[in-house]
Amino acid sequence: MGGLPIGKVAEMTGMSVHALRFFEREGLFLREIPRSSGGQRIYEQADVDWLVLCGRLRDSDMPIAMIKKFAELVRSGPGNEPDRLALLRDHERNVRSRIDDLTASLEVIHGKVLTYEQHLRGGTAVGLWSPVPAPAH
Amino acid sequence: MGGLPIGKVAEMTGMSVHALRFFEREGLFLREIPRSSGGQRIYEQADVDWLVLCGRLRDSDMPIAMIKKFAELVRSGPGNEPDRLALLRDHERNVRSRIDDLTASLEVIHGKVLTYEQHLRGGTAVGLWSPVPAPAH
DNA sequence: CCTTGACCTAGCGTGCGGTCTAGGTTCTAG
DNA sequence: CTAGAACCTAGACCGCACGCTAGGTCAAGG
Numbered sequence: 001m002g003g004l005p006i007g008k009v010a011e012m013t014g015m016s017v018h019a020l021r022f023f024e025r026e027g028l029f030l031r032e033i034p035r036s037s038g039g040q041r042i043y044e045q046a047d048v049d050w051l052v053l054c055g056r057l058r059d060s061d062m063p064i065a066m067i068k069k070f071a072e073l074v075r076s077g078p079g080n081e082p083d084r085l086a087l088l089r090d091h092e093r094n095v096r097s098r099i100d101d102l103t104a105s106l107e108v109i110h111g112k113v114l115t116y117e118q119h120l121r122g123g124t125a126v127g128l129w130s131p132v133p134a135p136a137h
Numbered sequence: 138m139g140g141l142p143i144g145k146v147a148e149m150t151g152m153s154v155h156a157l158r159f160f161e162r163e164g165l166f167l168r169e170i171p172r173s174s175g176g177q178r179i180y181e182q183a184d185v186d187w188l189v190l191c192g193r194l195r196d197s198d199m200p201i202a203m204i205k206k207f208a209e210l211v212r213s214g215p216g217n218e219p220d221r222l223a224l225l226r227d228h229e230r231n232v233r234s235r236i237d238d239l240t241a242s243l244e245v246i247h248g249k250v251l252t253y254e255q256h257l258r259g260g261t262a263v264g265l266w267s268p269v270p271a272p273a274h
Numbered sequence: 275c276c277t278t279g280a281c282c283t284a285g286c287g288t289g290c291g292g293t294c295t296a297g298g299t300t301c302t303a304g
Numbered sequence: 305c306t307a308g309a310a311c312c313t314a315g316a317c318c319g320c321a322c323g324c325t326a327g328g329t330c331a332a333g334g
Contacts, residue, residue, distance in 0.1 A: 007280065017281085018323055026321095038330045040281055053245070060242035064321070085253040092250055095243045099236055105197035106232045108190070113229055116222040142301095144310065154311085155293055163291095175300045177311055201291070 004043040013051045020051075026064055028054060028071050060095045139181040146180045150188045157188075163201055165191060165208050197232045 010017045024033060024041075030050055033041045057067050066087065073084045147154045161170060161178075167187055170178045194204050203224065210221045 005280075006282095016323080019321085021282090022322060036330085038281085039283095040330070053249075056242045056245045058321095060239055060246065081253055081257055085250065085257065088246060088250050088253065092243065092246050095239055095246065099239050099243070102197055102232055102236050102239070105193045106229065106236070108193045109197065109225060109229050109232065112190075113222065113225050116218055116225065120218055120222065142310075143312095153293080156291085158313090159292060173300085173311095175311085176313095177300070195291090 004045070004048065006041050006043070009043045009048055009051070012048050013055060015051065015055065023051075023054070026068060028064070028067055030071060030075055057091070060091070061098065062091050062094075066091065139179075141180040141182070141185065143178050143180070146185055146188070149185050150192060152188065152192065160188075160191070163205060165201070165204055167208060167212055194228070197228070198235065199228050199231075203228065 004012070006017050006020055009015075010020055013020075015023075023029065029047065031047075033043060033047065036042055054067055057070075058064075070084065070087055073080050073087070141149070143154050143157055146152075147157055150157075152160075160166065166184065168184075170180060170184065173179055191204055194207075195201075207221065207224055210217050210224070
């Protein structure tokens, strides 16, 4: 338990100290982070755990505003679990759909790669872009 | 053939006319887009085809700067196909890795969803976040 | 003590990828 | 011929998610 300074938490979570202060200003924590007599933040492991989840949400492109909403739901205590679930499900849908989009684009890109490889192998590959307007695609 | 005005091209590609002019300023086209006597842009189908590919690249998070580089390679004519291929392969790697990251985050998020569902089903699910600092995770 | 390094607040700056506005000009259907 | 839609340029502006600086304060080792 206790007594983690901001630098340590930054290191543990892979976030910058700037980001941690920014998160706090934005109200993304589950509680007020207590301070030392000198005003320095004192985190607990539970804060780190929460930050790690936030990191996952951020990495999956959840906007700060939505993380904030989720944090507010958690902070306002039990009883709103359906809302939290709805929010998470919504985000899950978004992530799946993003993965699908990326996969679709990936196929196009990979197709281009194959075309170039074939071209470079000496085959008469078509489908390459010419310098100016000689539409060959 | 052709003679497509900017609005038509916007419609065909799903981009805004603002975006098309922005792309032009950024040098993402394969050629100078010709103008009518009155100064209005006249596109061809080949431009649209290129834009569609650019759209795919953008959708897969290729930065404008890299699209620009690719466009420059294509513009500077044959002979640099290996460079183009390298660029595309690089991006392909990025996209795959992004998909993997998203998939990993998705698992965490889906895990949370399952936990909440179980909790709401009346089970004594643990792993939920409590309001203040009662670390239960 | 004193230095050193981590920390504090407030607030401005940055990069990306566009969007929007103002003030006009051009094209086209009737 | 004329109205109205579509187009033009230059440049200001936006939201996001921080990053960075200035100007200090605090804590721990020697």
